[in-house]
Amino acid sequence: MxxxxxxxxxxxxxxxxxxxxxxxxxxxxxxxxxxxxxxxxxxxxxxxxNNSARNLKRTDSKNIGVLVKGIFNPFFAKLIQFIEEKIDEEGYSMILHYNDDNANDIEAAVELIKEKKLKGLICLGGDFTSLDESQLVDLDTPIVLSSTDIIEDANRTFFSSVIIENEKAAFDAVEYLCRLGHKKIGIIATGQEDRCVGRLRFEGYKRALLKYGIEYDEGYFEIGEYTFESGFKAMNKLLDKDIDLTAVFITSDIMAIGASKAILSRGLRIPDDISIVGFDGIEYAEYFHPSISTIKQPDEGLGKKSADILFDLIKGKKNHEHIILKTELLERESCKKLI
The missing domain is CATH 1.10.260.40 (lambda repressor-like DNA-binding domains)
Known part of the structure; x- marks a missing residue:
């Protein structure tokens, strides 16, 4: 057996x-x-x-792990900064690990906890939609999932989370474009196959179109991968279709900057020819010319709250918590109202 x-x-x-x-x-x-x-x-x-796993919490390790999905998104850099400050304040050491885009995030989290004998783990991004609660029980190590998607029927008594409402935030971004009079609105996203935040942002885009009576057209969609280059390539593909876009919603600022570069390199103007809205609120988007309108995630809130919850769990002060933080639409130079 x-x-x-x-x-x-x-x-x-x-x-x-x-x-x-x-x-x-x-x-x-x-x-x-x-x-x-x-x-x-x-x-x-x-x-x-599994005593070797269950006893991890009882070791003298003073290590806190931070597992980051991908290495290209500078949005996570701010979160890591706030998390590290709290870890230092508590007298612990931070072990930072970047997980490959194609790697299994749950397996990576379990392996990191066992290998480094972590007292706790914060996961930034990643796919935890198929999380098996027995994995967490056997580990007996506090885990906080931050800036990712938590499925509705997940057993939330075995982990904590600090997230935003990705679908609502994307809806707000596209509704902003609709209110400006745009009807031909493209999207660059990771697509419906993305089981994490990319899927939710895509759904928010479609819901906003539906509200304003705009039929979703698959020809207005291109896939990106949270890099400057993928945003640049995806935007060029949209422009090659010659579909008279007046605006594009892009599900990360990194891709939005790459897409903006593609628009400008073709002699088109932002926002006179095409309006752009990104997502994340990173500093690069503010200092790009023209500055890019975006959905700002509460990086300080996500980082500090994740670390606070983790140490409360380590000290036995609280049970697991699930926090949803608000986003903010930043209106900048990259969007134009149509007459």
Whole structure:
């Protein structure tokens, strides 16, 4: 028989993973009948808890991990700065790890916790939509997911999160263009196949079009990959279609800057010929010429709140929390009102 994990024991016992965890850790808030049933199954199947993982929290490690998705988005640099300040203040050390775009984020998080014997982990971005709660229970290490997407039916008792409403923020950006009189609005995004924030921003774009009676046209969409180069290439593809765009919503400022470069390199003007709205609120967008209108994410709030929650968990002060922060539309020079 294969080595059973805590999820297998829970399934056999007909209880939740958290209940099995409480039995294993001798927590008092379990009914005697349930406790006896779980212990009997554990004995029957000779289940041995993953002590090497469960004991990570009890080691003398003073390391806090920060797992970052990709290496190209400077938006995360600000978050890391605020997180590192809190880690230093608490007398811990930060271990920073960048995860490849094609790598499995959940596996990378688990591996980093085990390898570095982390006291806690903050994940910036990434895909955690298929997170298995048994992985977190076995690790017994506080995790905060920041600036990513949390699916509605996720068991939120095993992790914390600090996020924004990506769909609403994208809706606000495109609605702004619609109110300016634009109807031929393109989009550069990671697409509907993106299971993280890219998908939500794409949905926000389509919802805004629907509200203003504009039919979604797939020809107005191109895929980008959160880099300057991909924004540049995607914008050139849109321009090659000759579809008389008057505006483009781009789901990251990095891609928006690349797209703006493509527009200007063709002798077109921003915003006279094409209006641009980005997403993130990074400093580069403010100092690009013309300055790019964008959705500003609360970088300080995301960074500081993520770190505060993590240390509250480490100190046992609070249970897991789930915070949603507000975004802000910054109106700059890259958008024009149509007559």
């Amino acid at each position: 294969k080595n059973l994990n805590i999820k297998d024991i829970a399934k056999i016992a007909g209880v939740g993973v958290s209940t099995v965890s409480r039995v294993i850790n001798n927590h008092p808030d379990v009914k005697d009948k349930t406790r006896d049933k779980v212990l009997k199954i554990i004995e029957e199947y000779n289940y041995i808890p």
